[in-house]
Amino acid sequence: MNKSERTRQFIIEKTAPIFNTKGYAGTSISDIIEATKLTKGSIYGNFKNKDEVAVAAFQYNLSKVQALISNEVAKKVTYREKLKCIPQLYLDFLSEKFPVGGCPILNTATEADDTHPELRKLAKNAIISWNENLVTLITKGKEKKEFKTETNAAEKALLIITLIEGAVMLTKLTGLTNYLKTVMNSVTTLIEEL
Amino acid sequence: MNKSERTRQFIIEKTAPIFNTKGYAGTSISDIIEATKLTKGSIYGNFKNKDEVAVAAFQYNLSKVQALISNEVAKKVTYREKLKCIPQLYLDFLSEKFPVGGCPILNTATEADDTHPELRKLAKNAIISWNENLVTLITKGKEKKEFKTETNAAEKALLIITLIEGAVMLTKLTGLTNYLKTVMNSVTTLIEEL
Amino acid sequence: MNKSERTRQFIIEKTAPIFNTKGYAGTSISDIIEATKLTKGSIYGNFKNKDEVAVAAFQYNLSKVQALISNEVAKKVTYREKLKCIPQLYLDFLSEKFPVGGCPILNTATEADDTHPELRKLAKNAIISWNENLVTLITKGKEKKEFKTETNAAEKALLIITLIEGAVMLTKLTGLTNYLKTVMNSVTTLIEEL
Amino acid sequence: MNKSERTRQFIIEKTAPIFNTKGYAGTSISDIIEATKLTKGSIYGNFKNKDEVAVAAFQYNLSKVQALISNEVAKKVTYREKLKCIPQLYLDFLSEKFPVGGCPILNTATEADDTHPELRKLAKNAIISWNENLVTLITKGKEKKEFKTETNAAEKALLIITLIEGAVMLTKLTGLTNYLKTVMNSVTTLIEEL
DNA sequence: TATGAATGAGTCTTCATTCAT
DNA sequence: CATGAATGAAGACTCATTCAT
Numbered sequence: 001m002n003k004s005e006r007t008r009q010f011i012i013e014k015t016a017p018i019f020n021t022k023g024y025a026g027t028s029i030s031d032i033i034e035a036t037k038l039t040k041g042s043i044y045g046n047f048k049n050k051d052e053v054a055v056a057a058f059q060y061n062l063s064k065v066q067a068l069i070s071n072e073v074a075k076k077v078t079y080r081e082k083l084k085c086i087p088q089l090y091l092d093f094l095s096e097k098f099p100v101g102g103c104p105i106l107n108t109a110t111e112a113d114d115t116h117p118e119l120r121k122l123a124k125n126a127i128i129s130w131n132e133n134l135v136t137l138i139t140k141g142k143e144k145k146e147f148k149t150e151t152n153a154a155e156k157a158l159l160i161i162t163l164i165e166g167a168v169m170l171t172k173l174t175g176l177t178n179y180l181k182t183v184m185n186s187v188t189t190l191i192e193e194l
Numbered sequence: 195m196n197k198s199e200r201t202r203q204f205i206i207e208k209t210a211p212i213f214n215t216k217g218y219a220g221t222s223i224s225d226i227i228e229a230t231k232l233t234k235g236s237i238y239g240n241f242k243n244k245d246e247v248a249v250a251a252f253q254y255n256l257s258k259v260q261a262l263i264s265n266e267v268a269k270k271v272t273y274r275e276k277l278k279c280i281p282q283l284y285l286d287f288l289s290e291k292f293p294v295g296g297c298p299i300l301n302t303a304t305e306a307d308d309t310h311p312e313l314r315k316l317a318k319n320a321i322i323s324w325n326e327n328l329v330t331l332i333t334k335g336k337e338k339k340e341f342k343t344e345t346n347a348a349e350k351a352l353l354i355i356t357l358i359e360g361a362v363m364l365t366k367l368t369g370l371t372n373y374l375k376t377v378m379n380s381v382t383t384l385i386e387e388l
Numbered sequence: 389m390n391k392s393e394r395t396r397q398f399i400i401e402k403t404a405p406i407f408n409t410k411g412y413a414g415t416s417i418s419d420i421i422e423a424t425k426l427t428k429g430s431i432y433g434n435f436k437n438k439d440e441v442a443v444a445a446f447q448y449n450l451s452k453v454q455a456l457i458s459n460e461v462a463k464k465v466t467y468r469e470k471l472k473c474i475p476q477l478y479l480d481f482l483s484e485k486f487p488v489g490g491c492p493i494l495n496t497a498t499e500a501d502d503t504h505p506e507l508r509k510l511a512k513n514a515i516i517s518w519n520e521n522l523v524t525l526i527t528k529g530k531e532k533k534e535f536k537t538e539t540n541a542a543e544k545a546l547l548i549i550t551l552i553e554g555a556v557m558l559t560k561l562t563g564l565t566n567y568l569k570t571v572m573n574s575v576t577t578l579i580e581e582l
Numbered sequence: 583m584n585k586s587e588r589t590r591q592f593i594i595e596k597t598a599p600i601f602n603t604k605g606y607a608g609t610s611i612s613d614i615i616e617a618t619k620l621t622k623g624s625i626y627g628n629f630k631n632k633d634e635v636a637v638a639a640f641q642y643n644l645s646k647v648q649a650l651i652s653n654e655v656a657k658k659v660t661y662r663e664k665l666k667c668i669p670q671l672y673l674d675f676l677s678e679k680f681p682v683g684g685c686p687i688l689n690t691a692t693e694a695d696d697t698h699p700e701l702r703k704l705a706k707n708a709i710i711s712w713n714e715n716l717v718t719l720i721t722k723g724k725e726k727k728e729f730k731t732e733t734n735a736a737e738k739a740l741l742i743i744t745l746i747e748g749a750v751m752l753t754k755l756t757g758l759t760n761y762l763k764t765v766m767n768s769v770t771t772l773i774e775e776l
Numbered sequence: 777t778a779t780g781a782a783t784g785a786g787t788c789t790t791c792a793t794t795c796a797t
Numbered sequence: 798c799a800t801g802a803a804t805g806a807a808g809a810c811t812c813a814t815t816c817a818t
Contacts (some may be wrong), residue, residue, distance in 0.1 A: 003797090003802065025219060026309060029788060041804050044789065108302025117222065124368050142232040155376055158364075162377050163353070166360020170352075173303040174318045182349055183356050198777090223813060234814090235779045244813065391781065391818090413607060414697060417809060429783050432810065497755040498692025503608065512756050543764055546752075550765050551741070554748020558740075560704045561691040570737055571744050587798085611792060623800045632792065743785090 008046045011036050015059040020101030024054045025117045051118065058119055061104035062126055068097055079141030082190060083160070087187035090164050091180060101169050131157050138194060147194040156194060163187050202240045214295030218248045218310045228284040242262070245312065252313055255298035256320055263293055272337030273386060277328070281381040285374060297362050307321050316359050325351050332388060340386040350388060357381050396434045399424050404445040408489030412442045413506045424573030439506065446507055450514055457484055466477035467537040468579060471522070475575040478552050479568060491556050519545050526582060544582060551575050590628045593618050598639040602683030605637045606698045633700065640701055643686035644708055652680055661723030662773060663741070665716070668767035672746050673762060685750050713739050720776060729776040738776060745769050
């Protein structure tokens with residue numbers, strides 16, 4: 001990794017928590033400068049503009065969550081266990097295992113509509129790809145006879161994601177971690193009944 | 195309603211769709227002026243600042259949804275029917291029955307964190323109060339022997355809200371109304387099994 | 389003239405010499421602020437952007453020259469005298485009778501090509517209209533039998549303008565006012581031979 | 583020519599058309615980098631700063647025009663023919679025979695006043711020296727009895743230059759090549775009457 | 777009370793130049 | 798010599814709010 005790449009990476013790492021907390025529009029170049037202790041010119045020497053920093057930061061945050069989940073999933077043997085570890089992880093979505101600011105998909109999804117189409121597209125793709133992964137896990141579980149044959153993979157995958165993202169949102173809004181626990185328990189139950 | 199109150203109300207009605215679409219930070223005083231065709235001084239004569247307009251607009255949007263739901267709920271006789279009409283309503287959350295911009299709770303909940311604490315508090319209270327209403331409906335349904343005695347009212351109420359808000363969010367993000375239909379179906383099924 | 393119009397006019401008058409001296413690109417918003425002692429917001433409250441100030445300033449400078457010339461032309465009786473006063477006026481193009489910075493058409497014409505198309509169009513129109521005016525003067529002089537019938541009005545008009553603008557340019561570049569005198573004398577001679 | 587000199591020359595050749603088109607202020611170091619495909623350090627290794635590149639580019643463009651003219655002039659035998667080929671050349675001032683961007687003297691002369699004194703001085707000297715050359719040609723023509731003895735060499739030389747540069751300017755501004763033709767014809771006539 | 781001109785801190789971005797490697 | 802990352806002043810423009818009229 002050469003100097004440029006290191007600086008780029010440094011900016012991304014320092015910046016990712018801010019974008020994930022304050023959003024794209026809410027994060028200013030000044031915020032970026034303060035977080036990195038670099039100069040304006042240095043930021044613009046390494047990124048074309050604020051958009052590009054935001055996109056890189058989002059991807060950094062996203063890959064952090066994805067790595068966290070897929071690592072945990074990979075450790076488990078059965079498909080039921082693989083699925084069940086996901087709500088378990090999200091129970092801690094404010095811990096340091098997660099990107100600071102919580103779920104980057106949720107945070108990006110909910111920026112004012114036309115603010116940043118590219119970022120929204122990335123969030124959309126992340127949701128769709130996450131959904132596909134869950135469908136695959138459920139389908140394989142059915143093939144392995146772990147899950148019932150009548151289980152509707154697409155429906156259950158969507159329910160899991162909806163409950164997780166919905167719960168994260170309500171928990172962030174209300175500060176009531178009890179909400180999170182209750183819903184993640186329901187997700188776990190849902191998975192046990194697949 | 196005197197002149198001042200009428201102007202205030204006029205501003206709120208013209209402004210509410212904009213705040214619900216563009217968000218608090220994304221809505222400028224210029225937007226308000228353009229929407230109302232009033233002057234800057236007139237806005238500031240009737241509201242202390244942008245915050246106050248935003249709060250009033252949120253409350254207007256919120257009460258519109260609440261009225262929509264409670265009207266529909268009031269029409270139904272059984273508690274199961276009362277509950278079931280809620281996911282049915284949210285199937286049309288982009289129609290003109292809803293405030294322009296969709297669910298104001300969701301939209302406000304997801305503005306960047308520190309932007310506007312007062313608005314967030316209102317959204318939080320709206321969620322909590324909605325939750326309480328659902329708990330009451332389920333509890334009354336249990337008392338009326340419509341629902342099973344073992345039904346956990348708090349859990350089910352929270353699940354309903356989580357699924358609805360989560361689905362609305364994912365649908366807005368992905369543009370896939372199929373997501374909304376699938377999840378609202380699941381909510382209906384959940385209610386039928388209470 | 390209301391407050392807004394007065395401020396607008398004030399900005400134009402303070403700004404016109406600067407644009408005519410430094411050019412469009414060379415004049416910064418800071419220059420405008422310093423010249424007017426107004427604030428950034430005040431400038432932008434009265435003009436959409438720098439372009440609009442530049443256009444207004446150009447038109448102000450242009451109309452100043454046009455008024456100067458047409459006043460002088462109007463005083464003369466014969467068409468030959470009318471024409472002859474023009475090179476006489478340009479002999480003093482750096483005096484206070486002229487806009488500070490000299491001929492605005494020349495100054496605007498020669499900004500880097502793609503800097504400001506609208507301004508260039510105005511300068512182009514000013515040249516074309518000036519040319520038409522001269523053609524008219526010469527034609528009328530022919531009709532009045534002041535000028536020879538074989539005089540080519542279009543050609544002579546263009547020569548006059550070319551010599552004047554060319555001489556102004558060379559004089560500004562070299563600082564040699566002798567150039568200006570020599571060429572304006574030739575223009576006068578040319579007019580006497582019409 | 584050693585490596586350093588070759589690089590310098592390479593930069594000048596690639597850069598000259600840009601400076602002649604966009605002007606000094608309008609040409610950025612980025613433009614230079616893009617045109618040469620060299621690095622920032624390489625530019626600054628071979629030139630002290632942007633000014634130095636601009637000066638070299640101007641001189642390159644200037645010598646190109648001068649060579650073009652003096653080549654053509656040298657081909658002719660009589661002084662009248664020598665002079666007459668100059669307006670003929672300028673009829674094509676946008677063709678590839680000329681430096682890209684047209685007459686470098688004009689282009690440099692008309693940059694905003696205080697932008698670049700050194701460049702302006704070079705342009706001034708170029709005009710003065712061109713003027714002297716024309717005076718010499720006319721004087722020699724008089725000595726050879728080609729031209730009338732009463733011909734005022736200084737005046738006629740200045741008129742020729744003024745008409746040429748004035749016409750080039752008006753043509754660039756208006757896009758009316760007819761202007762150029764008309765004036766160059768007049769220059770030719772003027773020369774025939776020397 | 778209403779007006780809308782004025783404020784000035786704040787936004788993102790560009791640029792010529794320097795200097796450690 | 799060459800590299801290109803870093804610098805930071807300067808660029809145009811926006812915005813919520815105030816206040817004289």
